[in-house]
Amino acid sequence: MTDPRSDLDQLLHDQLERLEALNQLLQDEQTALVARDMEALPGLLSRKVELLGAVEADEQRRVQLAAAIGDDHGEAGMEACLERMPDPDAARRRWHDLVEALRQCRALNDANGRVIQKQQTGVQRTMELLQEDTSASSAYGPDNASEPSPGGGREISRA
Numbered sequence: 001m002t003d004p005r006s007d008l009d010q011l012l013h014d015q016l017e018r019l020e021a022l023n024q025l026l027q028d029e030q031t032a033l034v035a036r037d038m039e040a041l042p043g044l045l046s047r048k049v050e051l052l053g054a055v056e057a058d059e060q061r062r063v064q065l066a067a068a069i070g071d072d073h074g075e076a077g078m079e080a081c082l083e084r085m086p087d088p089d090a091a092r093r094r095w096h097d098l099v100e101a102l103r104q105c106r107a108l109n110d111a112n113g114r115v116i117q118k119q120q121t122g123v124q125r126t127m128e129l130l131q132e133d134t135s136a137s138s139a140y141g142p143d144n145a146s147e148p149s150p151g152g153g154r155e156i157s158r159a
Contacts, residue, residue, distance in 0.1 A: 004068040005085050011065060012094045015058045019101035022051045026108035033115045 025048055032040040066081045078095065085091035 004065045008062065008065040008069065008081070009085060009087075009091060009094075011058060011062055012091065012098060015055070015062065016094060016098045016101060018051060018054050018058065019098060019105055022048070022055065022105050023101060023108065025051060026105060026112060030108065030112050030115060033112060033119070036119075 025044060029041070029044045029048065031037075032044060066078060069081045069084055079092075082088055082091045082095055
């Protein structure tokens, strides 16, 4: 049987590497979104889903290991758990780096969501303009009566 403390130490290292990879991927995603590089986005999304699954699995494992060490309840519990590690200072630094990397990932993901929302709004406005009811505009008919014109006016040859 392995020591849960050494397993947790390794897991924190692995989690940090995954979050750093996710952070870089989110930056790449943002670059693709801003550039509207639709060819790059599917691959980035696939990799993002893969990394998020691994991060979630790591988190479940971290909770299990923290419980095996003695405490698994929230931030204070994790701090107490880190105190029981062979090198508490190094474990605490790694944990804080991990929490910061997670914060950065959330911030980048939120920013990417805003980019997507902004682009969707722009597309929606364009669609509204293209689909605008042109029957509201009118042109004069042969008897000088106002009549709707589907094209927004009459051809000059028919005037």
